[in-house]
Amino acid sequence: MKYHKKVPAILILEDGTVFNGNTVGELTHDSVGEICFNTGMTGYQEIFSDPSYFGQIMVTTNAHIGNYGTNKDESESNSAKISGLVCKNFTYQPSRVNSDLSLEEFLTVNKISAICDIDTRALVSHIRKNGAMNAIISSDVENIKKLQIDLSNHPNMKGLELASKVSTVEPYFVGNENAKYKISVLDLGCKFNILRRLANRDAYIQVFPFDTSFEELTAWNPDGILISNGPGDPDPLSNAIEVARKCITNNIPTFGICLGHQIIALAKGIPTFKMHTGHRGINHPVQNLKTGKSEITSQNHGFSVDKSAAENHEDIEITHIHLNDDSVAGLKIKNKPCFSVQYHPEAGPGPNDATYLFDQFFDMIGQEKLTV
Known part of the structure; x- marks a missing residue:
């Protein structure tokens, strides 16, 4: 030894x-x-x-x-x-x-x-x-x-844009090009398992750099857009916020995870704030307010969505709540094919408590296709 x-x-x-x-x-x-x-x-x-x-x-x-x-x-x-x-x-x-x-x-x-x-x-x-x-x-x-x-001399995390440090430099594809669905992923620091969860549901994925415009993301006619997790403060990510805003306006099925959740909130004018310590672990209890069921979740975030602003926004429905501190753990845009969660459904601490959210994403895509 x-x-x-x-x-x-x-x-x-x-x-x-x-x-x-x-x-x-x-x-x-x-x-x-x-x-x-x-x-x-x-x-x-x-x-x-x-x-x-x-x-x-x-x-x-x-x-x-x-x-x-x-x-x-x-x-x-x-x-x-x-x-x-x-x-x-x-x-x-x-x-x-x-x-x-x-x-x-x-x-x-x-x-x-x-x-x-x-x-x-x-x-x-x-x-x-x-x-x-x-x-x-x-x-x-x-x-x-x-x-x-x-x-x-080291900068504070508040106000720090870090997605550019971890995002892909060039677009790339994941999955079977003959798959049923096409998904664009805005990579703000995307985890590999998110891409696997999409590919396993018969999706062909194109992953784009953090500063990709809405027009570039939609140029290949994807069925939906996923805004990924990532590091740093969401507030400086003006391009991602604009992408989310245009997705909502144009009724593009959109799913936000973690940082992506915060980006969607900011796109609707709901502020975010830096938490005292953040949520980081694989045993965080979350309640789905629509079903009443609770989930054991994996979480990793130091910023959160302002709950009061979300509750008072006419277009926002809070769908999930963190049971430890009553913070916002999920949102849906009313009458729009767009939702998000503050935790990581691709992870498996439950082990499968939250994977239904990927199915919900594809169900939403299917419903949107029926209305077009």
């Missing part, structure tokens, strides 16, 4: 709080980002490769990370997207038959800085009380003042 020398490392929060730990492997560079935590007990590879986490330092609340290594078929994008990793106990030798790489190797390949041996319970409690904030990971433990200066 390979011996791993422990090298002291430091985590400094924006408010001056310091946590001491050790590096995972060799720390080749300092990492700065907004620190947040995920309560999921499994699925760390999917978390680390989710484009929605771009620009964030991830704290894993599970005490053991790395146990089952990584597998090339289980990433949600083509690379790790987090800025850094903070954990309690790091496992270097995975115990799993079909593990391609250890988590250490995965992080090294993706140039992700990680720190372990941190009291993550104390850290998460601090974030819960004081809110999400910027942080820095470094092995330069003797130079705290310089690190604090570097940290103070």
